[in-house]
Amino acid sequence: MVMIKQAEGQKKSWTTRLDAKKKRIESVKGLVEGILIPTEHIVDAMEKLIRPGDRVVMEGNNQKQASFLSEALAQINPKKVHDLHMIMSSISRPEHLDLFEKGIAKKVDFAYAGPQSLRMAQMLEDGKLTMGEIHTYIELYGRLFIDLIPSVALVAADKADRNGNLYTGPNTEETPTLVEAAAFRDGIVIAQVNELLDELPRVDVPGSWIDFIVVADQPYELEPLFTRDPRHITDIQVLQAMTVIRGIYEKHQVQSLNHGIGYNTAAIELLLPTYGESLGLKGKICKHWALNPHPTLIPAIESGWVESVHCFGGEVGMEKYVAARRDVFFTGRDGSLRSNRTLCQMAGQYAVDLFIGSTLQLDHDGNSSTVTRGRLTGYGGAPNMGHNPGGRRHSTPAWLNMMTSEDPLAYGKKLVVQVVETFQAGNKPVFVESLDAIDVKKDSGLAIAPVMIYGDDVTHVVTEEGIAYLYKTDSMEKRREALSAVAGVTSVGLKHDSAKTAELRREGLIALPEDLQIRRTDAKRSLLAAKSVEEIVEWSEGLYEPPSKFKSW
Amino acid sequence: MVMIKQAEGQKKSWTTRLDAKKKRIESVKGLVEGILIPTEHIVDAMEKLIRPGDRVVMEGNNQKQASFLSEALAQINPKKVHDLHMIMSSISRPEHLDLFEKGIAKKVDFAYAGPQSLRMAQMLEDGKLTMGEIHTYIELYGRLFIDLIPSVALVAADKADRNGNLYTGPNTEETPTLVEAAAFRDGIVIAQVNELLDELPRVDVPGSWIDFIVVADQPYELEPLFTRDPRHITDIQVLQAMTVIRGIYEKHQVQSLNHGIGYNTAAIELLLPTYGESLGLKGKICKHWALNPHPTLIPAIESGWVESVHCFGGEVGMEKYVAARRDVFFTGRDGSLRSNRTLCQMAGQYAVDLFIGSTLQLDHDGNSSTVTRGRLTGYGGAPNMGHNPGGRRHSTPAWLNMMTSEDPLAYGKKLVVQVVETFQAGNKPVFVESLDAIDVKKDSGLAIAPVMIYGDDVTHVVTEEGIAYLYKTDSMEKRREALSAVAGVTSVGLKHDSAKTAELRREGLIALPEDLQIRRTDAKRSLLAAKSVEEIVEWSEGLYEPPSKFKSW
CATH class of the missing domain: 3.40.1080.10 (Glutaconate Coenzyme A-transferase)
Known part of the structure; x- marks a missing residue:
């Protein structure tokens, strides 16, 4: 039997992702209340929960945007968190590109950039952004389970209960898929919600997949894109x-x-x-x-x-x-x-x-x-x-x-x-x-x-x-x-x-x-x-x- | 404006599926304890919860089988329930085809029939079974949301709690997808579980998607198909x-x-x-x-x-x-x-x-x-x-x-x-x-x-x-x-x-x-x-x- 193994003394760890996650969660103990990040502490919490070089998948497609979280992310100190690799279905909002201007993020893999396509091309030409690849939606989702496994997922839901269960209502969209990729690979999952309730109308994403909930200062952005007069x-x-x-x-x-x-x-x-x-x-x-x-x-x-x-x-x-x-x-x-x-x-x-x-x-x-x-x-x-x-x-x-x-x-x-x-x-x-x-x-x-x-x-x-x-x-x-x-x-x-x-x-x-x-x-x-x-x-x-x-x- | 509408008197109902579901659930009131079907009542309960001509999606692929539910289904009285349209990833177990011999089921759409392929071809020749189409897995799953929307889903999980939350453990497999197709279209979802617990290790499928839980008489069949000596x-x-x-x-x-x-x-x-x-x-x-x-x-x-x-x-x-x-x-x-x-x-x-x-x-x-x-x-x-x-x-x-x-x-x-x-x-x-x-x-x-x-x-x-x-x-x-x-x-x-x-x-x-x-x-x-x-x-x-x-x- 050919066995190429490391010596006993330098035994390899197989829980580096879990250990990192625990450490990050530990670091926000004073800031959070259980799984609840107080609205006003979101930037502080993100600076501790996200690390330089992280792969961050952020919800946002042609309709629904995790707008509170993207705005908060754009406010973090680039000296603390930088060089993020963003994975986003859609580059839709100005702060999505501010992230790169400010040096918080460096590389992006995405599916659609309609509203920001002009600025994006310019930034690419100016070397302010590193292009990953352009995808069709489910091709990008597929990669979340293969070679773009996220360290952090930032998503949006209508309501949550205190156990972290999410109600996404009519706009379930891509939320369960993005959460699944991070939650089951020891990533950190943060969900912004419009409202915190004691009992949800139904559960769209189970609470045991979610690490933190934050009540947004205003409801997530939602574009009526499919309405034609x-x-x-x-x-x-x-x-x-x-x-x-x-x-x-x-x-x-x-x-x-x-x-x-x-x-x-x-x-x-x-x-x-x-x-x-x-x-x-x-x-x-x-x-x-x-x-x-x-x-x-x-x-x-x-x-x-x-x-x-x-x-x-x-x-x-x-x-x-x-x-x-x-x-x-x-x-x-x-x-x-x-x-x-x-x-x-x-x-x-x-x-x-x-x-x-x-x-x-x-x-x-x-x-x-x-x-x-x-x-x-x-x-x-x-x-x-x-x-x-x-x-x-x-x-x-x-x-x-x-x-x-x-x-x-x-x-x-x-x-x-x-x-x-x-x-x-x-x-x-x-x-x-x-x-x-x-x-x-x-x-x-x-x-x-x-x-x-x-x-x-x-x-x-x-x-x-x-x-x-x-x-x-x-x-x-x-x-x-x-x-x-x-x-x-x-x-x-x-x-x-x-x-x-x-x-x-x-x-x-x-x-x-x-x-x-x-x-x-x-x-x-x-x-x-x-x-x-x-x-x-x-x-x-x-x-x-x-x-x-x-x-x- | 051209408006072709029905007269006030014959107002169309838009809740026929929901009404049928409520009626079925009502019909088993005496048999069940809340969402729990007692193991020994499964055949009785199925005879009330499933109606002739229903589209029934049954979990079962090349590895994991909802074997307790498929055995129970094969025991129901074909005078009460017949002509089912079965949707199954895999036709793997003898009773899967017994369903057709007995007249309980009539038509099948599937992806794989390895273990039963010989008998299946014979039954088709003998006119005992109506072929739908043969699919690759996710093509079949896709149709569950388009033109093969199920009236009933029969699935298997390791454990459930009393709220119907499911723990599928390592064998999550196709369970969430099959459940989603039925649960969100007013279908009836029945899950067999190996064990009922007060608290689950994690939730793989939320309880609000599940109608009934039944504790199986033995653990679901699981084939070690990917082990090569x-x-x-x-x-x-x-x-x-x-x-x-x-x-x-x-x-x-x-x-x-x-x-x-x-x-x-x-x-x-x-x-x-x-x-x-x-x-x-x-x-x-x-x-x-x-x-x-x-x-x-x-x-x-x-x-x-x-x-x-x-x-x-x-x-x-x-x-x-x-x-x-x-x-x-x-x-x-x-x-x-x-x-x-x-x-x-x-x-x-x-x-x-x-x-x-x-x-x-x-x-x-x-x-x-x-x-x-x-x-x-x-x-x-x-x-x-x-x-x-x-x-x-x-x-x-x-x-x-x-x-x-x-x-x-x-x-x-x-x-x-x-x-x-x-x-x-x-x-x-x-x-x-x-x-x-x-x-x-x-x-x-x-x-x-x-x-x-x-x-x-x-x-x-x-x-x-x-x-x-x-x-x-x-x-x-x-x-x-x-x-x-x-x-x-x-x-x-x-x-x-x-x-x-x-x-x-x-x-x-x-x-x-x-x-x-x-x-x-x-x-x-x-x-x-x-x-x-x-x-x-x-x-x-x-x-x-x-x-x-x-x-x-």
Whole structure:
């Protein structure tokens, strides 16, 4: 037996993480009351509980932010705590980057940096920040259990009891996953809460996973990101929505799906009870959703289209509506929504027929990106849901419908749809010869170009011109022809030989609205089941309570 | 505003699930004591709590089984409860299929049916069972939140308290995910426990998610599936393990990985502290693992190779060892392992450099399958971890090392390795012209052939002949040449023109052991850090307590 072991005298410790944790907890004895950190002592406590070089995972995604803790972290003395390695789903708030300016933090691994993307790119250029990697959400969560195991987790919940049990209510989001990674690896878990209660409506995260609770000076930040005011939906978006309903959802029998936050998809949601109903599609398509509680889905729910919705997070103002529609949503015993970003991303990857999204740029091969020069926006959830999951083995009618080969080993495909107008506002073409992402890669020293969705995964591209059925093309040449045919007067579109249009239509590689029996003149906002937020409130029987910025009455 | 609503008089109910749940709970009032179902009343209680046609998710994977509940379910009166739609990770126990023989259940969706695969195929042929779909684990879990939302969840835990809080100990496994799907959709959750306690060592699932607890008449079944006795490792497996360490792990700097249950991978684990050490690779490769607590990893852990291990489940006998090595494993405050099948599969998909596995058949394009005629084994976790996750955006040295294109949008790839001997025991060739899966598809009426791992995803194939570097081949022809070159004297191997071997070696498309400076004569069992279970126990300082079937002393 070959045995390479250390000598008895220098016996290796296997509890260094636990010992460090105990020491840290010991060091705040005078500051805390049991597990409770008094609100005014949070900065002091953090200076003792967090050590230089720590890996700190901080809750904050596109909606919910541990804002009290991030503000406190930005106030700690960089002489005491510095060089932190931050892990954050989203870099959303100014103090997230102040951490780096001040030298408290040094390196960051993240998924999305929309609101701070410009400043972030600048700081990277100025050497004030070390880039880790950019991820899709669950890829980042996965690394928390492999090679980015956190020493500290800073999370947010609505309420806690004195045993540390957390109630996250509708916004459970990523809290349980971040806590699990730290709590079960002898990390320190600090949760900010809006309120301390004797008894919780339900427990979302068990108290034995939490080390410290602090009552925040104000409720955590919550962004109503998935609220789209129907007033801003245009006739062109109505046309595209009709095209998608007929030419994709009906054609392929799409029963389960995810929608993003665009006006395009809001238009689809609002056409189901009108245009969809007129086609006799109720009960046949769009039954199961991986989706945040979109207000624009309310008319479809009220009209009986929707069997189930599982949510990544909550949506401000939708609390009472969701609680009153518990046959449709996942709710706890208290009646309020239970969301779960990890599980919903997993379901959105593996268990739905279709992902539909939009983008700022599409190249001739169908690759798309939302990064533009000087901005490091990152990805969020789109790469996860907008690709064909190679591990999927179950079939559905829509998935099988993507099979174009007679090979005995052929299998289906997830539908990945890009809906764009050929030009963005400001006359910027969406179809481009080369993605800005390639320049961003060079400028930022990234290992790969930040592509949101790869062309290989895209099955359909929809524009105001029509649909390109990319999944049916059997060569790169045909694929490009189909894309050009719907790319309007962009440079990609101008490559189209209009003599080929008829052939592409005949082969079913593209469809124009008229091929789908859609008259362009019918595509009017008047078709929307609700044309304003006020009308959505009416559909909801007053249960939906929109944030004031969406109210005009 | 177009508003299609029902008339006031027939107002739709949105609480049908909650109402049904309340009624069911009401119906067992006389039988239960609060949330406690007396052991002897379990069958009676199930006959009231479960209704005909229910979707029932039952815990049971390749290791942990809710065996008391499955036995009880098989005893209920099919006149009272019938036509259940079962959702099960694994069809493992005889009563799992008795349910269908007796008419209690009708349809099944599952991930794996190894132990019952023969009987299952027969029952399907006899029309005694309706097949749903076959899944990889987290694909099935995903559907629990989309279109397979359960009405009832039957799960197993070690201990519960009187508030229903569950302690799952090292075998947390899939319990929290199955419970979450039912509990937050007004389903009924019944947990069998080995023991009822006043105070739990820790809480793994909160009590407010659980409806009923029943103390089982005996502990739930637990299979020590990941224990491989080094005595059964052959010299050929040692050779293959050396080849993998040099020709893949070292070459591509593989730092994070998953290993399956084979003797091939056990050999690799046992060579790290000997052969790996001699190559100076400690700290450079194999640092982070998504892996059950394999006893064969103990010598590598003790020698300081392993920084972290996240586990799908536990392993019988490894409890004390894991608790004593908490710097390496995920453990709770009580010191025992916290596993999580969902999170570990997610991490194993998205956050590791490499998956390595074995198979029973490989075709000329690298497609592999473990199904053989007359057996419906299903998939387990291999399709999930053994594919290139298209949503991944972060890079690591190994991942980038798979890039072979100069395209500005090129990206890396997960390493997916198949290690096989060219012939199985009984002289059955592993390399075949056509997979049996194709016949099984026809025989069973499956929508697609049950392929475990698709050739497109496979980057390396390792046999006793050498390594085929499939990721480097730029045409199907080259790919086949490389595969043939390592396929020995199987029919696929005999297609190899041995004149081409030198060219393939020169191009780096294959490597023979001698190209890796490995002498076949060095590949001896004596290189293994432990050659028996007894020696593993010795390495563990007596902390590993193997089940008696692995003991010879």
